[in-house]
Amino acid sequence: MQRVGLALISGAVLALELALMRVWAITQYHHLSYLVISTALLGFGASGTLLCLVRGWAARHWRGVSCAAALGFAASVPVCFAASQRLPLRPLELLWVPSSWLWVLVSQLLAFVPFLFGATCIGLLLIAHADRAERWYAANLAGSGLGVVGVVAVSWWIPASWLPAFAAALGLLAAGLLIPGKSVAPLLVTAGIAAAMALAYARLPLSDLHIDEYKTLPGLLRLGGSRIVARRDGPLGRLDVVAGPAIHEVIDLSPAFAGEVPPQMVLASDAGRGTTLTEVADLRQAEFLDWSVLAAPYHLARPGKVLIVGAGGGTDVHLARYHHTPQITALELNGQVADLVRGQFAGAAGDPYGRPEVRLVVAEARGWLERTEERFDLISVPLLDAFAAASAGVYALNESYLYTLEAVERMLSRLTERGVLSVVRWIEYPPRDAIKFLATAVEALRRRGIERPDQHLLVVRLQFAAHVLVSPAPFSDRQIQSFRSFLDSRNFQAVWYPGMPAEEAGHRHELPGMDGDGRLVGRAAIHDAARALLFDDAERFHQRSLFNLRPATDDRPYYFNFFRWKLLPVLVRLGPQAASQMEYGYALLVVTMVQAVVLAAVLVLLPLRWVRRQAWRHGGKLATAGYFGSLGLAYLFLEIAFIQKLSLYLAHPVLAAAAVLGGFLVCSGLGSALSRRVSSLPGLPCSAVTMAVALIVVVGLVCTLGLSALLEPLSSPSLLVRTCVCLVLLAFLAVPMGVPFPQGLVQLDRQEPAYLPWAWGVNGFASVVAGPLAVLLAMAVGFNALVWLSLGLYVVAAFLRGRMPGARGTAGHPA
Known part of the structure; x- marks a missing residue:
């Protein structure tokens, strides 16, 4: 029963980590979820230091202490979570209002408390049963993997604000199994604590999440008469349907339009931009869409x-129906969005998916495009993100496989001979998003062997969005004339068409760019960029640009990252008012990593200076630090890289994270359980660690160099089949990854147990830093390079193990 308790508390800790990441995605932004990962790992590192400081006392009273720690975890979750929701967090002000960092620090410390309790319970149980470590470590990892699956499963039925309560409930169950004694009294105590916690949960305002005021949902609710009329929760996000008389959302509607816009609602996803529901009872009411750049x-x-692609509330479906399109395929990732539009709000949305010419497909767009062989006359990719967040750069750390170079190539390949790819992107000030997609389209055309990509592009804009049209065939004179007539009748600004004179750019609506000193220059930034990309030296253009405008790739899928370090002095010089409209996500991640390093050093490494100082007189300290530090970095690097690599194959972002994370944990636990048996086999040519590292390197290289070729024959329409393929593949990598860490601990425990605090602390420190560092490296050099780096770290660890205390041939220790 105690091993079951260990599994439950392990699952509870990981469930809490994922629950807080979901909550932060709603209340703040995606990039700040990395703070949750670092805080969780910081709790594990600090718990190791705490156990080292009270090792003797904790070892004598491990039953009571482990139970108390589990109860502390369960009790602290609701209190700390409710307190964190009352903090005035404003992430868009972090770089310019120093006091904002204080609230971030307080939020991290509140999240740190339950992780410290949970990790202390886990660590103490593992230490107390070191003689049977392989069984207990397997229970720990298996429980962690099941916690991942559990929190994803329950997120279909309970709101995100109650997911931490699910984690706390698991912790309470673990405490009940860990209570010492065999009488009925412990059970009564547990029941009493459970009743007290239930009462506390009922009184705490857990349903009221404190959402950042700059996000879309709070802005909508500030409009007069606006209110939330429906809400749905699920692993793909929280959906809020907002209705109100002041809600009208049409991207760049022509000023020449004199008609009326039908009643609308907004369906916000994770409190950010979602999709629009337009009440089109008659197709004549969709005329306003024909006066927007989308037409x-x-x-x-x-x-x-x-x-x-991303049909959402069906507005683009209405536009296609207005033009009497006989066959319309609408792709939507989130099945709950489709259910709302088809069901409760079918009337408010004009019933777009109930029409005979419309086929609704609930699937991830990139994965569906990779599997389908259908061809289309038009592939339309509308705006799928919020203008305010995109302008501020908060999407910089979001991976997107829809706008990569490979994705654009795939979409072009799914067009008919004279088909058109239509993509709408935001225009920030200064502009960069539309220019980056234009650079991606130009490179995709050149990869198809097209020598004159300028003949295959049309671009139009108004104030907020640019519409890029790409065709595998040159646009005809008739199409160009129709395009110009469309612009003239609606007073839109031409950005590019074949043969466009330079003086026409910006003659209706000026759009200056920015030079290297932060000064506004020119009057048609996107047109100037197009001319440089098409006719001048594109490489020189990218080198001179103040922003990162190179095409994103599947290996570096950070399309929304426009930050370059040469931009930082300009940001500082311009000050908060102008710089708040520029990129800051990347710089914020660097600051986050520095903060994580400082906190980890204070809470993990510094306390170890007071632990058994006499141990530092022996040799092998640096080798021990290097070994466990390399393992901490390498494990998380591989885990993060393969979550991204397999998300394309699984074509389901939530399932990819759950399957890869759970698969890594369970399979690593299996490797740990087998490590003692393998190391005791007679006649081995080398140590179990060396064999494991060799297998990790071989499998890692195969996956890096030939993953696509390996998975392509195994591609299946069945999500279950693809998931099983991923789990089998992960087993070959994750099982040997579970060997080096416990083998290193065994070696130290036998020969130099005083070094265990140092090893535990360094591994915790490296794990804290690994999360944000992995993202920075992936953005800079790509996920393939991140895998290679992690494989190199495993090789370094195998080398350093031979210089640790207790290694064969180490001076002063038996061979």
């Missing part, structure tokens, strides 16, 4: 077959 491709030629 440009329909005026080139009437498409017979249209694919809409």
Whole structure:
């Protein structure tokens, strides 16, 4: 029963980590979720130091202490979570209002408390049963893996604000199994604590999440008469349907339009931009859409077959129906969005998916495009992100496989001979998003062997968005004339068409760029960039640009990262008012990593200076630090890299994270359980660690160099089949990854147990830093390079193990 208790508390800790990441995605932004990962790992590192400081006392009273720690975890979760929701966090002000960092630090410390309790319970149980460590470590990792699966499963039925309560409930169950004694009294105590916690949960305002005021949902609710009329929770996000008389959302509607916009609602996802529901009872009410930049491709030629990526509330479906498109395929990732639009709000949305010419497909767009062989006359990719967040750079750390170079190539390959790819992107000030997609489209055309990509592009804009049209065939004179007539009749600004004179750029709506000193220059930044990319030296253009405008790739899928370090002095010089509209996500991640390093040093490494100082007189301290530090970095680097690599194959972001994370933990636990048996086998040519590292390197290299070729024959429409393939693949990598860490601990415990605090602390320190560092490295050099670096770290660890105390041939120790 105690091993079951260990499994439960391990699952509870990991469930809490994922629950807080979901909450932060709603209340703040995606990039700050890395703080949760670092805080959780910081709790494990600090718990190791704490156990080292009270090792003797804790070892004598491990039953009572482990139970108390589990109860502390369960009791602290609701209190700390409720307190954190009352903090005035404003992430968009972090770089310019120093006091904002104080609230971030307080939030981290509140999250740190339950992780410290949970990690202390886990660590104490493992130390107390070191003689059977392989069984207990396997229970720890298996419970962690099941915690991942459990929190994803329950997120279908309970709101995100109650997910921490699920983690606390698991912790309470673990405490009940760990209570010492065999009488009925411990059970009564546990029941009493459970009743007290239930009462506390009922009184705590856990349903009221404190959402950042700059996000879309609070802005909508500030409009007069606006209110939330429906809410749905799920692993893909929280959905809020907002209705109100002041809600009207049409991207760049022509000022020449004199008609009326039908009643609308907004469906916000994770409190950010979601999709619009438009009450189109009659197709004539969709006329307003024909006066927006979205209508440009329909005026080139009437498409017979249209694919809409991210159909959401169905507004783009109404536009296609307005132009009498006979076949419309609507792709939508989130099944709950589709259910709302087809069900409760079918009338408010104009019932877009109930029409005979419309086929709704609930699937991730990139994965579906990779599997389908259908061809379309038009592939439309509308705006799928919020303008305010994109302008501030908060999407900089979001991975997106929809706008990579490979994705654009795939979409072009799914077009008919004279088909059109239509992509709408935001125009920030100064502009960069639209320019980056334009650079991606130009490179994709050149990869197809097209020598004159300028003949295959049309670009139109107004104030907030640019519409890029790309075709595998040159646009005809008739199409160009239709395009110009469309612009003239609606007073839109031409950005690019074949043969466009330079003086026409910006003659209706000026859009200056920014030079290297932060000064506004020119009057048509996107047109100037297009001319440089098409006719001048594109490499020179990218080198001189103040922003990162190179195309994103599947290996570096950070399309929204526009930050370059040469931008930082400009940000400082311009000051908060102008710089708040520029990129800061990347710089914020660097600051986050520095903060994690400082906290880890204070809470993990510094206390170890007071632990058995006499141990530092012996040799092998640096080798021990290098060994366990390399393992801490390498394990998380591989885990993060493979979550991204396999998300494309699984074509389901939530399942990819759950399957890879759970698969790594369970399979590593199996490797740990087998490590003692393997190391005791007679006649081995080398140590178990060396064999494990060799297998890790071989499998890692195969996956890096040939993962696509390996998975392509195994691609299946069945998500279950693809998940099983991923788990089998992960087993070959994760099982040997579970060998080096416990083998290193065994070696130290036998020969130099005084070094254990140092090893535990360094590994915790490295794990804290690994999360944000992995993202920084992936953005800079790509996920393949991150895998290679992790493999190199495993090789370094295998080398350093031979210089640790107790290694064969180490001076002063038996061979």
